[in-house]
Amino acid sequence: MPSNLLPPCPMPQAHKRLMDCHAQWHALQESYFCPDSFRLALNTFLQTHRSVTSLLLKHKSNLPKFQDWFSEYDDQAAKTDVMRWAKKSRNRIVHESDLDLNSSCHVTWIGNWHNRQEVKATFPPRMSVSEIIEAIKNSRGMPPFGTITIRRRWVDGALNAWEVLDAAAACYMHLNDLLRAGHLAAGVPRCDVEGSYEECVDSSLTDASGKLNCMHTAQSELASHFSVPDGVILDGVSEELEIDEAKIQASIERYKIPEFPDGDAIARVPGMMAVARKVMERDGEHGTFAFCFKGESLLTIQAMRFDSQRVKILSFERLADLVESTRADGVLVIGEMWMALQTDREKELGTVLFPARDRLDRMEVLSVFAVTRDGRQAETVCFVERGSSGEARCGEISGIDSGGVMNTLIPVRRKWKEMESRGL
Numbered sequence: 001m002p003s004n005l006l007p008p009c010p011m012p013q014a015h016k017r018l019m020d021c022h023a024q025w026h027a028l029q030e031s032y033f034c035p036d037s038f039r040l041a042l043n044t045f046l047q048t049h050r051s052v053t054s055l056l057l058k059h060k061s062n063l064p065k066f067q068d069w070f071s072e073y074d075d076q077a078a079k080t081d082v083m084r085w086a087k088k089s090r091n092r093i094v095h096e097s098d099l100d101l102n103s104s105c106h107v108t109w110i111g112n113w114h115n116r117q118e119v120k121a122t123f124p125p126r127m128s129v130s131e132i133i134e135a136i137k138n139s140r141g142m143p144p145f146g147t148i149t150i151r152r153r154w155v156d157g158a159l160n161a162w163e164v165l166d167a168a169a170a171c172y173m174h175l176n177d178l179l180r181a182g183h184l185a186a187g188v189p190r191c192d193v194e195g196s197y198e199e200c201v202d203s204s205l206t207d208a209s210g211k212l213n214c215m216h217t218a219q220s221e222l223a224s225h226f227s228v229p230d231g232v233i234l235d236g237v238s239e240e241l242e243i244d245e246a247k248i249q250a251s252i253e254r255y256k257i258p259e260f261p262d263g264d265a266i267a268r269v270p271g272m273m274a275v276a277r278k279v280m281e282r283d284g285e286h287g288t289f290a291f292c293f294k295g296e297s298l299l300t301i302q303a304m305r306f307d308s309q310r311v312k313i314l315s316f317e318r319l320a321d322l323v324e325s326t327r328a329d330g331v332l333v334i335g336e337m338w339m340a341l342q343t344d345r346e347k348e349l350g351t352v353l354f355p356a357r358d359r360l361d362r363m364e365v366l367s368v369f370a371v372t373r374d375g376r377q378a379e380t381v382c383f384v385e386r387g388s389s390g391e392a393r394c395g396e397i398s399g400i401d402s403g404g405v406m407n408t409l410i411p412v413r414r415k416w417k418e419m420e421s422r423g424l
């Protein structure tokens, strides 16, 4: 809708400032490897951020039901660690000095699903991720297999549990929610304000939890992965898909799917298997997709592509990041997998020595499995038989223990635990 047809903004000054905050968040991300610009961008962000609430207070007499929505914010969001930090930091910058920023680097080594180590390393702040990779490659004492992920981190001494960019994103989202409540109270879900960063946000205030997709993507770009044995940089690990209702509807018709299942991640497992079988029998293949849920609503879909066990593990690590960004509480994965029965030796050792994909006795299965943050899980597989010209026939659905597909969700479970410890 052209903005001149939209109703006037009930709080144009504050709303414009929020849009400035968005642009400044991106400036902060873009200056990540340049300490001086980063400090400057953070100071700007925090001051603009503060002025959003000051402007609301200044104009409160013109704002419908101001007390109701503002005191709700004041009682809840304003009391969170990040918002208290943002407020204090702004005062510190204005009246005292710069923040106590330090740049560290998280190096995560991943051997397999169960074997993972995270160490904090110190590299000069100006060193880019690719320079750090070179330095690590040239150093000794690295395990000879697995992958390494490098992630730069800025942390303020006054908010140790949070990475600064992440904290800034959380602050931005709290203000977004505050302004959204104010707009709804005025009966204007979308106003006529025009902003400075329109490739990401327009005047509609999102009701997404966590952070915006553009923020998630921008932050993912700050990490880099490489495979240890050959030193190859692994990128393009997976991609998030926009949920396009029209496309989903078109597929439902094309595949003659009776209806798209609803409910939470667990409740959708049988229905999604029915859908997957149709796709498999029609197309002869099925991609791997992860669906993130908040309760019964579908938040996002991630397409996953991996041609090696290493990239597979990283893809699920990245899924765990997406779970944090969207604050999802349920995940469902659907895809074609290789499956192999555990050997006697493996049962004895309680492990899997060779991933199913590398084994001769592997079987092709279509698999749908889900976990929720409250600890439930569900899993179903069906065997895929191939006809003489490769056409797929889906066998009986079975609830057998598929020996490890659930392993893929270890990074998501770890993430939920870690979020718990930060009060998210």
Ligand SMILES: [Zn+2]
Pocket: 009, 010, 011, 012, 015, 183, 191, 192, 193, 203
């Ligand atoms: Zn507005």
Ligand SMILES: [Zn+2]
Pocket: 022, 026, 200, 201, 212, 214, 215
């Ligand atoms: Zn953006």
